[in-house]
Amino acid sequence: MRRATLILVPYLWLLALFLVPFLIVLKISLSDTELAIPPYTPTLDFSTGWQGIKEFLSALDFENFTWLASDDLYWKAYLSSLQIAVIATFLTLLVGYPIAYGMANAPEHWRPTLMMLVILPFWTSFLIRVYSWMGILSSEGYLNQLLLGMGLISEPLTILNTNTAVYIGIVYTYLPFMILPIYSALERLDGSLLEAAEDLGCSRLSAFWLVTIPLSKNGIIAGCFLVFIPTIGEFVIPSLLGGSQTLMIGKVLWEEFFNNRDWPVASAVAVILLLILIIPIILFQRNEQKAREADQ
């Protein structure tokens, strides 16, 4: 196969099915809609040459974005997505760090098995893993039955269809993303550094704070981004576990599109979501780059 063909086939595929579609979204977000169905004005007319392109560009406007800014719903949805993502990432770190720590300190011959046990849920259906919590958290669910049976509560707790259920769902499904990078940072940690710290008079706890945590910093940062970035646009978890008061932008976009059929507004929502995500994505790449340089 010639080099040019080798490059062109995947290149053209990605241009046609990744870049062009995204440009279409961008264009539609700036277009006016006639009855919320295609065609969208303006349309690009190449036959008139430059004149046509100029007319096309001048007819684009930010009307859909102004509309988004004027409606409370969207602002609240973006803010509450961010808030949910921040809290959920922190909770995932709290749950994931001890597990990664335990794995890194387990006997050597156990580690491949432990590693596989963490990866296995990746391969199981995301939808099913979220679904499994519906039976546990509902008011007549297993958790409430257990707590009632133990006499800890006298009335079933309402957990399903609240933000608490959303947090549980996110921590559960994204936990492996947090554990793996922290584990790989902790596994490389040189045990003699801890011994040195203890020899120099550190207690085990302060050695942990002063040595272990800083040395696993890159793993913590990577894990937090890997949870935070996909959580912002999450759709399945808020729609299955969340309630009517759970506002997340992925769900809003879905409803805007499938229920209201307002495509220009849905496109504008998507463009802003992407703009919000660019910052954490760039920060994440910088962190990875730094970690790679430190390795060399």
Added chain:
Amino acid sequence: MRRLTWFNTTSLTLGFAFLYLPMVILVVYSFNESKLVTVWAGFSTKWYGELFRNEAFLDAAWVTVKVAVASSTLATILGTMAAYVLVRAGRFKGRTLFSGMIYAPLVMPEVITGLSLLLLFIGIGLDRGVFTIVLAHTTFSMCYVSVVVSSRLVSFDRSLEEAALDLGCSPMSAFRLVTLPIIAPAVISGWLLAFTLSLDDLVIASFTSGPSATTLPIKIFSAVRLGVSPEINALSTIMISIVAVGVITASLITKRAALRQQAEERAAVKA
């Protein structure tokens, strides 16, 4: 310092209980006699029977498997080509854009990918169905394949390929006889990854499928929105067991292959 203190043991036990208990409960209750999912009324496999009589689920399962096989195969071919281009093709015009397009879909929220592909398909007047889902799934999973394959390509010794070329191989046969066997494990795991991504995808499939083709996740999603049902528990159990058996077999095979390779290398060194 490597030792299992009580703290480590506790956190591992609790952690793995948290990861696996929900799925175990799901599997156990799929064998429940009662229609009420949360009340145990004795062992029964009747929900599996119900499931296999449910035409809608069987049709959706068939569509899902077709889509997954087609898209993961296409994605593996395209993704391996893309990985080869990234690692071996050197400089060419638009290289930055190319590598950007490989990594961007990995972080793009699914709702945006789904929406943009749908708008493209409508724009060019393509009827939505199995074909459009395959196109969509191929596009995002080829990026995962190329990440997996390129990490393998980076780490292997390029001089092996050059030796084959020096000995008179054409570039194509050097790839087939030398490179491909060495990167084969990565290509296979790339295919498996693409396959499970496709089986699992709800959001992108919802945007790109038409009324003529519904995949299993879409069917499951609309069913579970109404609440927990024993039939879905049975279906989930089947899916969980397929994955468990598949992943465990695959890891045993790669472990054996690694052992054999070690033994061969040792024999070669002795000889």
